Amino acid sequence: MNETLKFLLDDAAMPRAWYNLVADLPVAPPPVLHPGTRAPLAPSELEPLFPRAVIEQEMSAERYIDIPEPVQAIYRQWRPSPLHRARRLERALDTPARIYYKYEGVSPCGSHKPNTAIPQAFYSKQEGVKRIATETGAGQWGSSLALAGAFFGLEIEVFMVKVSYQQKPYRRAYMESFGARCIASPSMETAAGRGILAQHPDSTGSLGIAISEAVERAAQNADTKYALGSVLNHVLLHQTVIGLEAIRQFDRANDYPEIVIACTGGGSNFGGLVFPFLGSQLRGGPRVRAIAVEPANCPTLTQGRYAYDFGDTAHLTPLMKMHTLGSGFIPPGFHAGGLRYHGMAPLVSLVVDLGLAEARACHQRECFEAGLTFARAEGILPAPESNHAVRVGIDEALKCKAEGRSRSILIGLSGHADFDMQAYSDYQAGVLHDHTYELADLERALAALPSAE
Amino acid sequence: MNETLKFLLDDAAMPRAWYNLVADLPVAPPPVLHPGTRAPLAPSELEPLFPRAVIEQEMSAERYIDIPEPVQAIYRQWRPSPLHRARRLERALDTPARIYYKYEGVSPCGSHKPNTAIPQAFYSKQEGVKRIATETGAGQWGSSLALAGAFFGLEIEVFMVKVSYQQKPYRRAYMESFGARCIASPSMETAAGRGILAQHPDSTGSLGIAISEAVERAAQNADTKYALGSVLNHVLLHQTVIGLEAIRQFDRANDYPEIVIACTGGGSNFGGLVFPFLGSQLRGGPRVRAIAVEPANCPTLTQGRYAYDFGDTAHLTPLMKMHTLGSGFIPPGFHAGGLRYHGMAPLVSLVVDLGLAEARACHQRECFEAGLTFARAEGILPAPESNHAVRVGIDEALKCKAEGRSRSILIGLSGHADFDMQAYSDYQAGVLHDHTYELADLERALAALPSAE
Numbered sequence: 001m002n003e004t005l006k007f008l009l010d011d012a013a014m015p016r017a018w019y020n021l022v023a024d025l026p027v028a029p030p031p032v033l034h035p036g037t038r039a040p041l042a043p044s045e046l047e048p049l050f051p052r053a054v055i056e057q058e059m060s061a062e063r064y065i066d067i068p069e070p071v072q073a074i075y076r077q078w079r080p081s082p083l084h085r086a087r088r089l090e091r092a093l094d095t096p097a098r099i100y101y102k103y104e105g106v107s108p109c110g111s112h113k114p115n116t117a118i119p120q121a122f123y124s125k126q127e128g129v130k131r132i133a134t135e136t137g138a139g140q141w142g143s144s145l146a147l148a149g150a151f152f153g154l155e156i157e158v159f160m161v162k163v164s165y166q167q168k169p170y171r172r173a174y175m176e177s178f179g180a181r182c183i184a185s186p187s188m189e190t191a192a193g194r195g196i197l198a199q200h201p202d203s204t205g206s207l208g209i210a211i212s213e214a215v216e217r218a219a220q221n222a223d224t225k226y227a228l229g230s231v232l233n234h235v236l237l238h239q240t241v242i243g244l245e246a247i248r249q250f251d252r253a254n255d256y257p258e259i260v261i262a263c264t265g266g267g268s269n270f271g272g273l274v275f276p277f278l279g280s281q282l283r284g285g286p287r288v289r290a291i292a293v294e295p296a297n298c299p300t301l302t303q304g305r306y307a308y309d310f311g312d313t314a315h316l317t318p319l320m321k322m323h324t325l326g327s328g329f330i331p332p333g334f335h336a337g338g339l340r341y342h343g344m345a346p347l348v349s350l351v352v353d354l355g356l357a358e359a360r361a362c363h364q365r366e367c368f369e370a371g372l373t374f375a376r377a378e379g380i381l382p383a384p385e386s387n388h389a390v391r392v393g394i395d396e397a398l399k400c401k402a403e404g405r406s407r408s409i410l411i412g413l414s415g416h417a418d419f420d421m422q423a424y425s426d427y428q429a430g431v432l433h434d435h436t437y438e439l440a441d442l443e444r445a446l447a448a449l450p451s452a453e
Numbered sequence: 454m455n456e457t458l459k460f461l462l463d464d465a466a467m468p469r470a471w472y473n474l475v476a477d478l479p480v481a482p483p484p485v486l487h488p489g490t491r492a493p494l495a496p497s498e499l500e501p502l503f504p505r506a507v508i509e510q511e512m513s514a515e516r517y518i519d520i521p522e523p524v525q526a527i528y529r530q531w532r533p534s535p536l537h538r539a540r541r542l543e544r545a546l547d548t549p550a551r552i553y554y555k556y557e558g559v560s561p562c563g564s565h566k567p568n569t570a571i572p573q574a575f576y577s578k579q580e581g582v583k584r585i586a587t588e589t590g591a592g593q594w595g596s597s598l599a600l601a602g603a604f605f606g607l608e609i610e611v612f613m614v615k616v617s618y619q620q621k622p623y624r625r626a627y628m629e630s631f632g633a634r635c636i637a638s639p640s641m642e643t644a645a646g647r648g649i650l651a652q653h654p655d656s657t658g659s660l661g662i663a664i665s666e667a668v669e670r671a672a673q674n675a676d677t678k679y680a681l682g683s684v685l686n687h688v689l690l691h692q693t694v695i696g697l698e699a700i701r702q703f704d705r706a707n708d709y710p711e712i713v714i715a716c717t718g719g720g721s722n723f724g725g726l727v728f729p730f731l732g733s734q735l736r737g738g739p740r741v742r743a744i745a746v747e748p749a750n751c752p753t754l755t756q757g758r759y760a761y762d763f764g765d766t767a768h769l770t771p772l773m774k775m776h777t778l779g780s781g782f783i784p785p786g787f788h789a790g791g792l793r794y795h796g797m798a799p800l801v802s803l804v805v806d807l808g809l810a811e812a813r814a815c816h817q818r819e820c821f822e823a824g825l826t827f828a829r830a831e832g833i834l835p836a837p838e839s840n841h842a843v844r845v846g847i848d849e850a851l852k853c854k855a856e857g858r859s860r861s862i863l864i865g866l867s868g869h870a871d872f873d874m875q876a877y878s879d880y881q882a883g884v885l886h887d888h889t890y891e892l893a894d895l896e897r898a899l900a901a902l903p904s905a906e
Contacts, residue, residue: 006529076459077537077832084530088604106559108832110871150829151541170874177825177834177877372630376603379530379561381630418563418871421623424630 007083007249014080015244016067018237021275021347023063024282029233029350030321033308041318048219049226051123057234063279065237071119074151078107079241083249086411089377090397097400098255099393101411102246102273105380111338111415112269113144113229116238120227121148131155131224133217135185135210137164138337138385139171140415141229146180156180157224159187159213162205164337171419185210192216192314207341208313208327215316230266231311231320231345239272246410247276255408256286259396262412263388264292264301264359265338267345273412275347278356290357291396292348293388297437298331300324300344301352301359307449309343319450322349326445332435334364335423336384338414342445360392363434367391368427371417383415384423460536460702467533468697469520471690474728474800476516477735482686482803483774486761494771501672502679504576510687516732518690524572527604531560532694536702539864542830543850550853551708552846554864555699555726558833564791564868565722566597566682569691573680574601584608584677586670588638588663590617591790591838592624593868594682599633609633610677612640612666615658617790624872638663645669645767660794661766661780668769683719684764684773684798692725699863700729708861709739712849715865716841717745717754717812718791720798726865728800731809743810744849745801746841750890751784753777753797754805754812760902762796772903775802779898785888787817788876789837791867795898813845816887820844821880824870836868837876 022029031040046055057065067075086099104112124132132154136142142158149156158180165172165184172182185205186193192212196203203209211228218226228235250256260277262270270292277288294301300323309324311317323344325331331340351357364384371387373394374380382390393411400407417424426432475482484493499508510518520528539552557565577585585607589595595611602609611633618625618637625635638658639646645665649656656662664681671679681688703709713730715723723745730741747754753776762777764770776797778784784793804810817837824840826847827833835843846864853860870877879885 074832147832151832169878173874173878173881174834176881177828179829375630376632379527379600379604381627421626425622425626428626428629 007253013248014072014076015241016072017064018067019240019244019276019279020060020063020065020237021279022061022233024279025350026354029346033319035310035315035318038319049215051127051129051225053123053126054120054234057237058232068119068122071122074118075241080245080249081106081242083246083253084378085253086378089374092373092377093394093397093401095397095401096404096406097397098406098408099397099411100257100409101413102242103380103413104242105413105416108147109140109143110418111140111144111383112239112242112272113141114147115241115272116229116235116268117141117144117148118151119238121145121152121154124225125152125154129154129223129225131157131221132227133157133159133214133224134227134229135159135161135207135214137161137207137210137340139164139168139175139419140338142175142180142182143171144229145227146175146178149180150178157217158182159185159210161185161207161210162203168419185213187213189213190216192316195314206313206330211312212314212316215312230268231343233347235268236271236275236345236347239268240276242272242412243274243276246273247280257288257410258407259289259291260410261291261293261389261392261396263339263385263414264294264344264348265385266341266343267348269412269414271345271348274357278351291392292352292357292359293392294359294361295334295336295339295388296361296363297334297435298325298340299361300342301349302361303442304344305446305449306349306353309449311343320346322346323352324449325442326449328448329442329445332437334435335420335432336364336388338383338385339388362388362391365427365432365434368424368432370394380413381417381424382413383417384420386414389413460706466701467525467529468694469525470517471520472693472697472729472732473513473516473518473690474732475514475686477732478803479807482799486772488763488768488771491772502668504580504582504678506576506579507573507687510690511685521572521575524575527571528694533698533702534559534695536699536706537831538706539831542827545826545830546847546850546854548850548854549857549859550850551859551861552850552864553710553862554866555695556833556866557695558866558869561600562593562596563871564593564597564836565692565695565725566594567600568694568725569682569688569721570594570597570601571604572691574598574605574607577678578605578607582607582676582678584610584674585680586610586612586667586677587680587682588612588614588660588667590614590660590663590793592617592621592628592872593791595628595633595635596624597682598680599628599631602633603631610670611635612638612663614638614660614663615656621872638666640666642666643669645769648767659766659783664765665767665769668765672769683721684796686800688721689724689728689798689800692721693729695725695865696727696729699726700733710741710863711860712742712744713863714744714746714842714845714849716792716838716867717747717797717801718838719794719796720801722865722867724798724801727810731804744845745805745810745812746845747812747814748787748789748792748841749814749816750787750888751778751793752814753795755814756895757797758899758902759802759806762902764796773799775799776805777902778895779902781901782895782898785890787888788873788885789817789841791836791838792841815841815844818880818885818887821877821885823847833866834870834877835866836870837873839867842866
C-alpha cells in the first residue's frame with residue numbers, strides 16, 4: 001500500500017568527473033572583472049583567495065573535470081544520494097504526475113553543501129594551506145566546511161552572520177564540535193567588520209558583510225585561503241554530482257523528467273541538479289523544463305537586474321555579471337536563511353537570461369504548507385529552502401491533475417529541517433508571516449549598482 | 454587517503470523476516486505475570502493494549518516472522534542502512550583494529566526507532582484501530598510513531614516527559630509537524646497523571662509516569678491502542694533487521710565481528726543489532742563478544758537486580774522478569790534521555806544472565822569525548838546514547854593497539870545528534886558534569902520491588 005521506490009546506484013556507478021556546463025553553452029560567460037580596474041580578471045589575481053586548482057576550475061571550459069580519488073572516497077560515504085519516487089505524495093495529491101525527489105539530506109551535514117566543501121578543502125590541503133576562512137548564514141555551509149576541515153586537518157574560521165550566531169546556537173555547537181572557530185559577524189577582527197560596527201554598532205550582520213570579513217582575512221594571511229559555498233562556477237561544478245547521479249538513476253527507473261525544480265539562493269543547489277540535464281539537452285538530448293524557485297522576499301531572478309555587481313557589502317570581491325538586487329539590499333526576515341543573498345550565480349543568471357530555465361518566486365507560508373504535505377506523505381521534513389522546490393513541485397503535480405496528464409517531475413530536496421525546527425514551530429503556531437520588502441529599498445539598492453565601464 | 458568503505462546491500466537482499474532469539478535460547482524466557490493475580494498472563498489479557506498480531510509476536514517462539522510487504526516497502530526508503538568501515542577513525546587511533554559501524558541515523562527520524570514504529574502502526578491500522586497512545590522521553594520514539602501514524606492515517610497521542618516537553622520544543626515541533634498531539638506528562642488528562650500532580654504539583658515527569666498515562670489512555674478507549682518503543686519482545690524482534698542486515702554486509706566485506714557493541718536503555722537497539730549474531734552463535738556459528746553499554750547514572754544491568762518488576766510508575770503494566778533498579782528509581786539528570794529507564798528488556802536481561810553478553814557502564818563525559826573523536830574522523834556526530842557504544846568501541850580498539858592485535862569491532866550507531874546539540878554545547882563549554890545517584894535512593898527503590906509470589 002504505502003511504498004516509496006528508491007533508485008540507488010552501485011558505488012561503482014558514481015560519477016568520476018564533474019560536469020561543466022560552460023562547455024555546452026551557446027555563448028561564453030561574461031568575464032569576471034577586477035573591482036578596481038574593471039578589466040577582466042587574470043587567474044593569478046585570485047591566488048590570494050583560492051587554491052590554484054580551484055581557480056583553474058573557475059575559469060575552465062572543459063566539459064568534464066576529474067573528481068580526485070580522495071574526494072570520491074569521501075563522497076562514497078553517503079553518495080550516490082537516493083532518488084525516490086514519491087508514490088505516497090502522488091496518492092495524497094491524487095495526481096497522475098510521476099513525482100521524484102533527489103534527496104541530499106543523507107549527507108553528514110544534512111544538505112548538499114559537503115559536495116563542494118570536501119573538494120575545496122582537499123585542494124587547499126594539497127597546496128599547503130593551513131587555514132580556510134569563510135562565512136555562513138543559515139549555518140549549512142559553515143557546518144560542511146567544518147566537517148571538511150576535520151577530515152583534512154585544516155583550521156576553519158567561520159564568520160557567522162550575527163543574528164544567526166545568536167539565534168542558532170545549535171548550528172554553532174555543531175561547527176565547533178568539528179573543531180571550527182565561529183566568529184559573530186560583523187566582528188572587530190577585520191577592518192570590514194570594524195567599519196560596519198563604527199557606523200552601525202547594533203548591526204546584526206548579513207551574508208554580504210560576512211563575506212567581506214572572510215575575504216579580508218584570507219587576502220591578508222598567506223597561509224589562509226577563502227572558500228565560498230555557492231555562486232561561483234567551481235562550486236556549481238562540484239555540485240553537478242547531484243544531477244549526474246540523477247540522470248543515471250532515471251535511466252534505472254526507465255523514466256526521464258519533463259520538469260526539474262530546485263530552489264535558488266546563491267544557485268549551487270539549482271546548478272548542481274539542473275546543469276547536467278541542460279547539458280544533455282544542449283547536446284541533443286531530451287528537453288527539460290527547468291524551474292528555479294526563489295523566495296519572494298529576495299527575488300533575485302524575478303525582480304533583480306542582470307548586471308555587473310559585487311558579491312559582498314564592502315566591495316572587496318571581483319565584479320560578476322549576475323542577476324542582483326544590489327549589494328546594498330537587505331532582505332526582510334524569513335526562515336530560508338540559505339536563500340538570503342542579493343546576487344545569483346553568474347552561470348544560473350546566464351542560463352535564465354538565455355531562456356534555458358525559468359524563475360518563480362514563492363512566499364514562505366505557502367512553502368511551509370507544501371513542506372508539511374510532503375513530510376506527512378514522504379516522512380522527511382524538508383529544509384525551509386527545499387520547501388520552495390516542493391511548493392512548485394506540488395503545484396505542477398496539481399496542474400497535471402487538472403489537465404489529466406501524467407508528467408514526470410523531479411524535485412531537488414537539498415536538505416532536511418533538523419536545524420530549522422523554530423521555523424516549523426512558528427508556522428504551526430501561526431506566527432510566521434509573509435513580510436514584504438519596501439520597493440523603495442530595492443530601487444535604492446539597484447540604483448547603486450556599479451558601472452562596468 | 455581519507456576513505457570510508459560502505460557496505461550497502463541491494464534492496465533485493467533486504468531481510469524479508471525478523472529474527473526471534475527465543476527460538477535459539479537454551480531456556481524459555483520467564484513468563485510475564487498479571488499485575489493483580491501474579492499468574493502468567495494470557496494473550497487475551499493484553500488485547501486492550503496491543504493489536505492481536507503484536508501480542509502473537511510478543512509470545513512467539515518461531516525463529517523467523519515474516520515482515521509484511523507494506524512494512525518492507527517503507528523500510529526500503531532508507532534500509533538497508535549502511536555498514537561503514539571506519540578507516541579514518543582507525544587511523545586517528547593508530548590501531549590495528551578493524552572498526553565498523555552500522556548507522557541507523559539515515560532513517561527519516563535519525564534513529565533506529567522507526568524500525569518498530571512502522572510495523573506497530575501497520576498492525577494497528579490493519580485491526581481497525583483509530584488512535585495510538587504512547588510516551589516519549591528524549592523524543593526519538595515519539596517522533597518515529599508520529600511519522601508512522603502519518604503514513605498509515607492514525608491519530609497519535611504522545612505523553613512527553615514534562616522536562617523534555619519544556620526543554621526540547623524542537624522535538625515537539627517535529628512530532629506536531631507529522632500531525633501528532635503532544636501532552637506534557639504528568640498531565641491532568643489521566644488518573645495516573647492527576648494522582649502524581651496531586652502529590653507533586655511540580656513534578657517534571659519520568660518515563661515511568663508517562664507510560665502509566667499512555668497505558669491508561671489505551672486501556673480506557675476501545676478505539677485506542679498503546680505502543681511501546683523498547684523493552685518488549687516484539688519491539689526487539691522488529692529491530693533485528695539491523696543485525697540481520699549487518700551479517701549480510703559483513704559477508705560482503707569478507708569479515709565478521711569478534712566484538713559487537715551497542716548502548717542499552719530499554720534494550721531494543723542492543724537486541725536489534727546483537728541478537729542475530731547471538732542466534733548464529735547459538736546455532737553453531739562464530740562466537741561474538743557482545744557488550745551492552747549503559748549510563749553509569751542508570752546502571753540497570755550492572756547495579757540492578759534480575760527480578761520481577763513493573764514497567765511503569767503507577768504499576769499498571771504486567772510484571773516482567775528483568776534487570777531493574779526498581780520502578781521508583783529516578784536517575785539523576787544526564788543527556789542520553791533514551792537511556793533513562795529503570796528497567797531493561799526481559800530478553801536482554803536474560804541474555805546477560807545467561808552469560809551470552811556482558812554489560813559495562815560509562816559516565817557521560819567520557820562518552821561525549823569519544824563522540825567528538827568519532828565525529829572528527831567519521832563526519833557523523835553521534836546521539837548521546839550512541840556515544841556510549843562509541844566509547845567502548847574506542848576503548849576496545851585501543852586495547853587492540855596495546856596488544857598489537859587486529860580484532861574486528863562492530864559499533865551500533867543508533868542515531869545522530871541533530872536534536873541533541875544542547876548536550877554537545879554544554880560539554881564543550883565545560884558545564885556538563887558526571888553527577889552520581891545516591892546509593893540510598895537505589896537501595897530504597899530496590900527494596901520496594903514487588904514480590905512475584
